[in-house]
Amino acid sequence: MTKMTMVEALNLAMRQEMEKDDRVIILGEDVGVDGGVFRVTDSLISTFGEQRVVDTPLAESGIIGTSIGMAVYGLRPVCEIQFSGFSYYIFHQLEAHAARLRHRSQGRFHVPLVVRTPCGGGVRALEHHSESREAYYAHTPGVKMVIPSGPRNARALLVSAIRDPDPVVFFEPKALYRAFREEVPEEEESMPLGQPQLVREGDDVTIISYGAMMVPVLEAADSLKEKDGIVAEIIDLLTISPLDDTLIASSVQKTGRAVVVHEAPRSFGPGAELVARLVEKSFYYLEAPVKRVTGYDIVYPLFAREKAYMPDTGKIVQAVKETLEV
Amino acid sequence: MPRSEIELPYRIEYLSILDENGNLDKELEPDIPDDILVKLHREMLSGRRFDERMLNLQRQGRIGTFPPIKGQEASQLGAVATLKNSDWMVPAFREALAEFWRGKPRENFILFYGGYDEGGAVEEGRNDLPVAIPVGSQMLHAVGIGMGIQYRRKDDVVMTFFGDGATSEGDFHEALNFAGVFQAPVIFICQNNQWAISVPRSRQTHAKTLAQKALAHGLPGIQVDGNDVLAVYAAAREAVERARTGKGPTLIECFTYRMSLHTTADDPKKYRSEDEVKEWEKRDPIPRFQAYLTQKGLLTDEVVEQLEADIAQEIQGAIDRAEKLMAREVDPLDMFNHTFAELPPSLILQRQEAELDLSLRKEEDRHD
Known part of the structure; x- marks a missing residue:
């Protein structure tokens, strides 16, 4: 085991999949010589050559559109879109074709491509470099939407995403790229897509979150336990869509209370789907209204105000306490 | 039924008037009023110094990531100087000098890259859109403004800026196509600075020039030495005149060089050679223009010295005003x-x- 950052772990996942499978090809802006603006594809071009690590022209729609063609032809393109804020150019190709070719061709074709793209705020960036718009992709039938929360699960999930027979949008929380290291095994490791993970057991309340927000969620759980004796059960979604709510339902049926946390805007966000599922399946077990701790429904502010926008540990603690007061 | 060459209405020209060694083509020398020449020089020099100060501020952590301009002073100022106040300007994100020329206060740049949304404010009466960071997305807006001008039967024009990378985006082609079809009064200024972060111009298109992209859309295109402010000005003035008199859009490719970083988060040593940068430093737009103006008797060493002092003070003033705003607790x-x-x-x-x-x-x- 080696201690790795998320950047290094993602690089490992691609390197190993490329070694094993010559169908895997990387495309994107600055992914080759530069190794990606966050260095996630660092030095892959020197190992695998520019046929397999392709610096493309500056055209996001072009990257995804050609990747669809490659995928249909039997390759496994792993595309990088430099920031998720620039991914809206890809949306048309993704929604109109990647997500539908399997259905439209009645199973003859499928589109096993991965779109990797950094998401989320907290890094004092420019406009369009801090948003969390996973809901757009989660709302697209035929597309899987994955967001890891640490180096180890990032690596394991990316391996599964590359091997998956269908299109996967893989959001990488850029605030976590180098935030901490984790033991990541050198030997192959994958994790199934579509399975939330029970991170901590607890009886008092269930906190459901994913991505970069797992950091303040875990801090909040520590603080609640230490200062207030409240033991929270914590679930990390990992896959936003398709959402398997089995674990969520069983947890909330045990605790009777839930708080959902994400940095994406609140309305029509992933939290809305989670709360709906709880109402549908666990209504009679709920002892308090479910709380959402989220970003606001506003344009993400430039970084002088981004702390005020971003949910923090205190806000999660507060929400949990309010849930328990009912 | 022979196989014959189709005649196109336009051919691609290259324009250079004042070369890197200060040689002037007298016949092509544009007639530019002295006060504009002097102002162009002042703004180019001021832009260079501003860029240097901003890089310092960024390295000290006083502002965040920003895109330096060094090397592209002539290719944006030469173009924007041909506009009237009532004309419109639609920038990408590396045209701060064009924005300053149009009246944007320098402290707003510092505020914006210092993380304050207030820096994006566009003052009443300045017909410019704010910066557009998503590459290639803004040229269509320029065309729409141009179509609005046609609809209202005004004689204003729109100038839009973008880089070599932007010509790879679909939106770029849609913008040229709309402008061509509707003969909108738009001047497309491509800042071909040779690099889209780490990707060279040769990787953006197999075509020999970016200017020729205009031909497929039925509009004139010209490539100019983007480090020659006289050539940029002459080409832009011609294009503005065409647009203003109902003769439609033009694409101008300014052949220039990003002498500095893509943004302050970038490390160009990873992808380009120091020798290449040094070669381009010889083609710096400022010294040749300064020599030209000195020759014309519009500048002296003493004037430049005084100018440097004034500019330093002006920039310091902008920094002070921005930092004062940043220091007070904003809501x-x-x-x-x-x-x-x-x-x-x-x-x-x-x-x-x-x-x-x-x-x-x-x-x-x-x-x-």
């Missing part, structure tokens, strides 16, 4: 402003929630 709740014309009820509630959250955070800070 974080202002982030709710400008979402809609009026805050809807659901957002009024979210704003109240944010207010409560922030007051609780302050209390926590006191306890810690």
